[in-house]
Amino acid sequence: MKAYLQLLRPHQWLKNLMLLFPPFLGGTLLVGQYSSGQLLWPLVAFCLGSSASYILNDICDVEQDRLHARKKHRPLAAGKVGIHRAVVLAVVFVVVAAACAWWVSAGFLMFLLLYLGISLSYSLWLKDLPLIELFCVVSGFVLRLLAGGEAYGVVISDWLFLSVFLLALFLVSGKRLSELRYEGGETPGHIRPVLTCYPKGFLEGCMLLSGSAVLVTYTMYVISHQSTIWVVPLSCFGLLAFWMRVLSGRGGDPTRALLRDPILFIVGFLWVLLVGWGIYVGS
Template identity: 85%
Template sequence: MKAYFQLLRPHQWLKNLMLLFPPFLGGTLLGGHYSSGQLLWPLVAFCLGSSATYIVNDICDVEQDRLHARKKHRPLAAGRIGVRLAVVLAVVFAAGAVAGAWWVSARFLVFLLLYLGVSLVYSLWLKDMPLVELFCVVSGFLLRLLAGGEAYGVAISDWLFLSVFLLALFLVSGKRLSELRHEGGEAPERIRSVLACYPQGFLEGCMLLSGSAVLVTYTMYVISHQSTIWVIPLSCFGLLAFWRRVLSGRGGDPTRALLMDPCLFIAGVGWVVVVGWSVYG
């Protein structure tokens, strides 16, 4: 059971909370605007779909994972679960995700299918294409945001769209930089083959560019929605804490960082509290 649990990567479901950003920021998440089914089914659909994509990715990377100091312990790489059974599980979870998304709405289903399609193409072909692979991962965050707006009937403003795009690029670049500097060593292709294609300083520049830009776009979003400006220093603290974590070699996986790093966890909870008070208080 532990092997199946690891294969599904439930800690990565944390990314699907992006679906709740539109109603949370729009002031409709609380107050009985949605039934429990309306609130939970979009999350369930994307959790099932994301687990299916992680299984497919592990199937495609099984040989490479066996060369990785940490990833070799994954269920498929370690041989605790067979590839054929993993394929069946991926199909079952994808079918469950599609059924759940159809129950929400036809347009929500389109966003889920786009997410599954991009993830599949990424795992099969695009993960070895520098820069393209970064934007494929970033698109997963954007599709979650747009799907959340559709599921909960909230319009996505341009400033919010840009803020999520730049934040996702910052986080993904940080993860790649962490892999390159602190896991790849002299043979980055043994960790992730595309890492060898990024010139020195490129990923650092991506983090600097996107991190600076997201503060500008999010500030414009806050001002345009007349929210509390105190959330900006808190957001800046969170960005710098993640950057420091990456450069100090403590890992760049966003979900693990949020759950394991006290500074990031406090910044995340503080952001929810401050924004929640501003919107609902």
């Protein structure tokens, strides 16, 4: 059971909280507007769908994972779970996720299927194409945001869309840079061949560009929504803390960083408190 649980990567479900951003920032999440079912079913659908995509990705990468110092311990690479059973589990998860999404709305199901389609295309072909593979991973964050807006009936503002897109690009670039520098990514034929296609300094520049841009777009979002301006310096601190974490070789996975880095966890917690206070108490 532990091996099957590892196969699902439940720690990555943290990304699905992006679905709650629209109602949280829109001021409707904590006012009793939604029933427990309305809140939970979209999260359940994306948790099951994302786990299915992780399983399919592990199936496609099983041979490469066996050569990786850390990923060789994954259930499929280590032989703890058979390929056939993993395929069956992924199909079941996709079917149940689609059923849950259909119960939410047809539009929400469209976003889920688009997410699954991009994830499958990424695992089969697109992961070997530089820059395109970056945007495939980034699209997962953006689709969660749009799906949340659809599920909870909240319109996504342009500034919020751009902020999430640029933040996702910053985080994904940091993860790739960490892999390239500290996980043997520069070795030809190793775990992620696409990393050797990026010119020297490209990923660092991508982090600098997207990190700077997200501060601008998020500042505009805060000002346009008359939110507390203190969240901008806090966000700047968080971006720099993640950048320093990546450059110091402590890992670039966003979910692991948030769960294991006390500084980033405190920044995230304070951000939720400040934004929540400004929306639900200060107003």
